[in-house]
Amino acid sequence: xxxxxxxxxxxxxxxxxxxxxxxxxxxxxxxxxxxxxxxxxxxxxxxxxxxxxxxxxxxxxxxxxxxxxxxxxxxxxxxxxxxxxxxxxxxxxxxxxxxxxxxxxxxxxxxxxxxxxxxxxxxxxxxxxxxxxxxxxxxxxxxxxxxxxxxxxxxxxxxxxxxxxxxxxxxxxxxxxxxxxxxxxxxxxxxxxx
Numbered sequence: 001x002x003x004x005x006x007x008x009x010x011x012x013x014x015x016x017x018x019x020x021x022x023x024x025x026x027x028x029x030x031x032x033x034x035x036x037x038x039x040x041x042x043x044x045x046x047x048x049x050x051x052x053x054x055x056x057x058x059x060x061x062x063x064x065x066x067x068x069x070x071x072x073x074x075x076x077x078x079x080x081x082x083x084x085x086x087x088x089x090x091x092x093x094x095x096x097x098x099x100x101x102x103x104x105x106x107x108x109x110x111x112x113x114x115x116x117x118x119x120x121x122x123x124x125x126x127x128x129x130x131x132x133x134x135x136x137x138x139x140x141x142x143x144x145x146x147x148x149x150x151x152x153x154x155x156x157x158x159x160x161x162x163x164x165x166x167x168x169x170x171x172x173x174x175x176x177x178x179x180x181x182x183x184x185x186x187x188x189x190x191x192x193x194x
Contacts, residue, residue, distance in 0.1 A: 026078070028085045037191040040167055041094040043086045049101035049158075050074040068106050071116045075101060079117045083124050093165035093191045096126060099182055103156040104132050126162035129187065134160070135174040136183075143181035159185045166192045 031042040050073065054063045067073055071080065079102070088094040105112035114132075121128070128134075136155035139145040146152075159182055161169055169187035176183055 028082065030086070033189075035191050037166070037193065038093060040189060040191050041088060041092055042189070043082075043094060043096040045082060045086075045096060045098040045100060047075065047078045047082070047099065047101045068103075068115055069113070071120070076117065079120055083120060087124065088164050091165065093167040095129075095161060095163050095167045095169065095189055096121075097159075097161040097185060097187075099137075099158060100160050101158050103158060104128065104130075104134070104160075121160075121162055126164050129161040129163050129169045129172055130157070134185075137174050137185070138182045140176075140178070140181055140183050142178050145181070158182065161185055161187055168192045 026046070026048065029042075029044050031044070033040045033042060051063060051067060054067070054073075067075055070076070079100070082096075086094070086096050100117070102115050102117040104118040105114045118128075118132075134157040136157055137159040138156050139148075139151050159174065161172060163169060167189065168191070169189055172185070172187045174183045174185050
């Protein structure tokens with residue numbers, strides 16, 4: 001909605017310079033692919049991450065704590081907006097995937113806390129194709145951050161594949177390709193039997 005978008009933009013301008021704030025103004029991509037079992041709806045997505053810019057202003061630890069455990073921030077606004085727009089009906093078979101810039105949880109060996117962004121996807125009845133324990137996709141070896149101790153100790157799964165309805169994926173993996181700061185996700189999509 002227009003009013004909500006203006007409010008989010010105003011809040012972004014409070015935290016960011018105008019060029020920085022513009023990177024959060026993203027559009028929803030929706031592709032409908034016909035299949036023999038009905039349409040498959042794809043939502044390829046890339047959310048802008050606010051960590052670096054905010055960390056320079058307020059410090060890494062307070063920003064990480066706020067961004068990872070609270071949704072009242074630019075990343076949370078993007079997630080909520082994306083989920084409102086990519087809100088498939090019960091009979092829509094859909095996949096939402098890409099660089100969403102949040103981990104399912106923060107912690108090691110399954111002892112971590114789920115992030116509110118991930119919880120919001122589950123609450124909206126999206127199913128995580130990786131089951132909550134996907135491979136680390138950031139930083140890739142080519143990323144400047146790969147040499148930083150924090151990321152060597154704790155790489156993150158920031159790239160996701162969520163499914164709903166009868167949309168399913170197989171051959172799901174994250175190949176270790178060069179050329180980006182993130183590793184990609186790869187899958188074969190289908191609509192399962194009705």
